[in-house]
Amino acid sequence: MATLRIQIHPTTHKTHPHQKTYTPLISCSVQQPPQTNIKVVINGAAKEIGMAAVLAVTKSRGMELAGAVDSHLVGQDIGKVCGMEEALEIPIINDLTMVLGSISQSKATSVVVDFTDPSTVYDNVKQATAFGMNSVVYVPRIKPETIAALSGFCEKASMGCLVAPTLSIGSILLQQAAISASFHYNNVEIVESKANTGAFPSQDSVQIANNLSNLGQLYNRDDLETDVPARGQRLGEDGIRVHSLVLPGLVSSTSVHFSGPGEVYSIKHDITSVECLMPGLILAIRKVVRLKNLVYGLEKFL
Numbered sequence: 543m544a545t546l547r548i549q550i551h552p553t554t555h556k557t558h559p560h561q562k563t564y565t566p567l568i569s570c571s572v573q574q575p576p577q578t579n580i581k582v583v584i585n586g587a588a589k590e591i592g593m594a595a596v597l598a599v600t601k602s603r604g605m606e607l608a609g610a611v612d613s614h615l616v617g618q619d620i621g622k623v624c625g626m627e628e629a630l631e632i633p634i635i636n637d638l639t640m641v642l643g644s645i646s647q648s649k650a651t652s653v654v655v656d657f658t659d660p661s662t663v664y665d666n667v668k669q670a671t672a673f674g675m676n677s678v679v680y681v682p683r684i685k686p687e688t689i690a691a692l693s694g695f696c697e698k699a700s701m702g703c704l705v706a707p708t709l710s711i712g713s714i715l716l717q718q719a720a721i722s723a724s725f726h727y728n729n730v731e732i733v734e735s736k737a738n739t740g741a742f743p744s745q746d747s748v749q750i751a752n753n754l755s756n757l758g759q760l761y762n763r764d765d766l767e768t769d770v771p772a773r774g775q776r777l778g779e780d781g782i783r784v785h786s787l788v789l790p791g792l793v794s795s796t797s798v799h800f801s802g803p804g805e806v807y808s809i810k811h812d813i814t815s816v817e818c819l820m821p822g823l824i825l826a827i828r829k830v831v832r833l834k835n836l837v838y839g840l841e842k843f844l
Contacts, residue, residue: 580831581608581650583641583675584620585666586657587634588612591680591816593624595655598820600630605827608652609641610634638669646673653678653827660684667692667703676702676830678823680709682745693836702833706840707749709822713796714841716811717750720798723807724754727800730761731774735787735795742786743775746796751777751784 582599586592587610599607600621610620613636621630635641638654645652654670656663656679663684667677689705696703708714724730732747743751755778760766762781765773774783794813799806822840829843 578650580605580827581645581648581652582606582827583609583611583638583645583652583654584657585611585638585654587620588614588623589657591819592657593620594816594820595657595823596620596624596630597626598817598824599827600626602824605824607632608645611638611641612636638666642669642673642675646675651831652676653830655823655827656681660688664688664692668695671696671699671701671703674701676833677704678826678830679703679705680819680823682707683741689836689838693838696836697834700834702830703836704826704830704833704840705836705838706822706826707745707838709819709826709840710746710811710813711822711840711844712811712813712818713746714822714844716796716798716809717753718841719809720750721753721757723798723800723809724757724759727802727807728759728761728763729801730754730782731799732777732782732784733787733797733799734784735789735792737788737790737792737794739788743777743784744786744796747784747786748777750796750798751782754782755780 582605584592584595584599584607587596589612592612596607596610599605607620607630610632612634615623615634616636617633619629620632620634621628623634642654652675654666654675654677656666656677658666658681660681660683663679663681667679670677684705692703692705732743732750734742734744734747736744754761760780762783766781774785776783795810797808797810799808801807825843826840
């Protein structure tokens, strides 16, 4: 709550050679309460994305790194692990409960960022909620039943949780553009590329296909039922296919190609560094502290 401070300063005015009068000068100032930083815990801090998150949080106004959790590099200072010149004096700890317990004593607004694994997300969010902390979850391939269970739990506890299939703002903009284009074209293919093998199709491609499959459209009617492997993997029942390309040296890329009579419309998004996820992460941290339930998708806040 802001406080109002009034100060009275006497001033002297001469109205006669032998007479002085005093007129009070009143000044008012509004004192704002000190703003407390959002305390952020990175769970999965030793991963590439975790280290990028540490650097992003330490550079962001209004928030501070309060803990680093991981099963690797335990005991090492997270600042040094991230290549910072000065240590942050925050060791990596392989015990989420211990970190949350020590931070909860400060009663400060806190957020746990989860970069771990689909099998541990539910328990991690429950722990954070038990200590009065909100959660941002960026873990690919979380099962729908896990998200449903978390949604019910967070709503009952009146605690915020943001589950983000992607933290890339560019990826979200591509998805929104693809939805707009889908109303004007009857043929669509998704092409993704990566430098190394992994789970295919990617989370981004699956999300695009899911978005386009819920619009009542039927795509690629000419070969809807083909089972030729070279035509790519079919996602859903609406004819959308994805093609995955893996070659060393490629950047992580997702393209959506639409076609109609006499034209082809293509949308492409490239990721050259994990740093592209950090603006979305910082936005997610700022927004989740105001939530009282689970929200799926960062696009709700763009």
